[in-house]
Amino acid sequence: MDCTTVRTLLGFARAGELDDAERGALQQHLDACADCAAHSLNEQRFDDALAAAMPRVPVPSGLKSRVLIALAQARRPRPWPWLAAASLLLAAGIGWYIWQLSTTEVDVEVLISKVDGGTAATPDAVESWFSEQRNISMQAPREFNFELLESYDDVDFQGRRVPRLTFFSRGDRDNRASLAHVYVLSSSHFHLPGPLQGQHYRLSTATHHIEIRDLGEFIYLIIHTGSSLEPFLRRAA
Amino acid sequence: MRWPGTKRKVEALVQAHYAALYRFAFRLSGTASEAEDLTQEAFCQAQAKFGQLRDVHKARGWLFTILRNVYLHKLRDRKTANAVALDEVGDIPDRLPDPLPDIEPQRLQIALSEIPEAFRTPLILFYFEDFSYRDIAEQLEVPLGTVMSRLARAKAFLKARLLVPVAADAARGEA
Numbered sequence: 001m002d003c004t005t006v007r008t009l010l011g012f013a014r015a016g017e018l019d020d021a022e023r024g025a026l027q028q029h030l031d032a033c034a035d036c037a038a039h040s041l042n043e044q045r046f047d048d049a050l051a052a053a054m055p056r057v058p059v060p061s062g063l064k065s066r067v068l069i070a071l072a073q074a075r076r077p078r079p080w081p082w083l084a085a086a087s088l089l090l091a092a093g094i095g096w097y098i099w100q101l102s103t104t105e106v107d108v109e110v111l112i113s114k115v116d117g118g119t120a121a122t123p124d125a126v127e128s129w130f131s132e133q134r135n136i137s138m139q140a141p142r143e144f145n146f147e148l149l150e151s152y153d154d155v156d157f158q159g160r161r162v163p164r165l166t167f168f169s170r171g172d173r174d175n176r177a178s179l180a181h182v183y184v185l186s187s188s189h190f191h192l193p194g195p196l197q198g199q200h201y202r203l204s205t206a207t208h209h210i211e212i213r214d215l216g217e218f219i220y221l222i223i224h225t226g227s228s229l230e231p232f233l234r235r236a237a
Numbered sequence: 238m239r240w241p242g243t244k245r246k247v248e249a250l251v252q253a254h255y256a257a258l259y260r261f262a263f264r265l266s267g268t269a270s271e272a273e274d275l276t277q278e279a280f281c282q283a284q285a286k287f288g289q290l291r292d293v294h295k296a297r298g299w300l301f302t303i304l305r306n307v308y309l310h311k312l313r314d315r316k317t318a319n320a321v322a323l324d325e326v327g328d329i330p331d332r333l334p335d336p337l338p339d340i341e342p343q344r345l346q347i348a349l350s351e352i353p354e355a356f357r358t359p360l361i362l363f364y365f366e367d368f369s370y371r372d373i374a375e376q377l378e379v380p381l382g383t384v385m386s387r388l389a390r391a392k393a394f395l396k397a398r399l400l401v402p403v404a405a406d407a408a409r410g411e412a
Contacts, residue, residue: 011370015363017369049337049340052339053345054361054364055260057260057263059260060259060269063276064255066277067251067255067280068251071244074285
């Protein structure tokens, strides 16, 4: 065993990490080598002095109690997270309430009545429904095939409530489904400028067409898809 | 976390280790007030993650690791301008005075505070708590060789700081 190895092993010896054989070999070298023996003695004395000095730290009185108090405080449920959560819930509740006040609650009964309103399939039934349910006198477009009537109700048109009937055809000559909306305007409320009478208007989308029919007491404004109104009209018997 | 069982066990840990933990904290930080803060914080963290302690026989090392991590966390934002390079060690006499005078705790603390933490901690653990090289390596998560190297350099630094004036005085006395 050389001196370099011995000086390395001295550290392990101090840490108690040498086995019997290593300790024996180390001691054998120290007995024979005065330099290493002196070095070992110096190390041992310094180690002892350091080990004696290191723990000489006065522990403050009452430290244990203060640690236990800190632990008890840490175990207590903290109010702040709960308070914050409660505040958040309260704010959300108020916000929801205000939002609810500013909007209209959906009434399923209204929806059902609207769907029910479209079930009448004859011109007379439609005229009666508008008279009774909407207090509107109107004349249904009898040349239309009411078996194709999809729905009807009053809608806003230039500041007035007017009847609108929607017809749905599964196929015309092009074998394509199409829709026709018929607005029934009373002549006591609306009039047509001269040039519009009997005219056809093609919309910019090129998929809708407008047709106007003046019956005297009522005006029909018809907007439809498909190339003509023919699929929506009642066929001659 | 449910506290009843944990409370009793953590309080037992306090009873057994609070003084050692405080001394370790003092040697690490150098001030009584900081050492007390570190001790309290370490126990609070130990309580919070008590479930991580799988072997109660390793509680002491576990607590020391927690305290060191708390200390390192606090140290992160702090300047360590007082730490010196350990290579700046003066000459160490071949023979030390016999008998070797006691090392004054205050001088020891001043010298310790000059050592970078990576060297100071293994030194404290080794001399103060008799941790083995392997325990220290495990705690610091460094190889065994690194622990030995750091210990040797830190010890040489302390020897120069603490004993050279004593040796010089002894030599003057003999002359």
